[in-house]
Amino acid sequence: IVVVAVNSTLLTINAGDYIFYTDWAWTSFVIFSISQSTMLAVGAVYYLLFTGVPGTATYYATIMTIYTWAAKGAWFALGYPYDFVAVPVWIPSAMLLDLTYWATRRNKHMLILVGGTLVGLSLPLFNMINLLLVRDPLEVAFKYPRPTLPPYMTPIEPQVGKFYNSPVALGAGASAVLTVPIAALGAKLNT
Secondary structure (H helix, E strand, C coil): CHHHHHHHHHHHHCCCCCCEECCCCCCCHHHHHHHHHHHHHHHHHHHHHHHCCCCHHHHHHHHHHHHHHHHHHHHHHCCCCHHHEECCCCHHHHHHHHHHHHHCCCCHHHHHHHHHHHHHHHHHHHHHHHHHCCCCHHHHHHHCCCCCCCHHHCCCCCCCCCHHHCHHHHHHHHHHHHHHHHHHHHHHHHC
């Protein structure tokens, strides 16, 4: 059980940056959501099926949360503000996974299908609410840049209006608008 717990936790930690640093939290939100919901589902399902006990997914998410609070404390001890790290919300999604395992009479296929879907839908939602509560990410970004921040993540002043003049943005918007009528026309021609 200890080996499974450690391996599951390592899976989740190594799925991208598992801590929300508020200096680029919004930039990494989509990547974080995909990687973390996948790894929470994979790690917790692996752990649940190994032990066979509903509740182990929540236990696993609690371990991850404790690790992140320790990391938050370490950054705080280095002189960074309290809001510099936003602790991700894993526990409610893991509870849904446990509930699915219990409700489907420990059916592993339903656990993967239904439980995985619930995690994928709930984790981004909980973390979006979590990030909305952060005091001022931009202020944190400019006042406390991380020494380990990669060059492509270095905070820059937002260029308001520049994107709207981009041909790429124009093409993306036009194709998004035209997709629905073209799809409807294709469906009509097929009938």
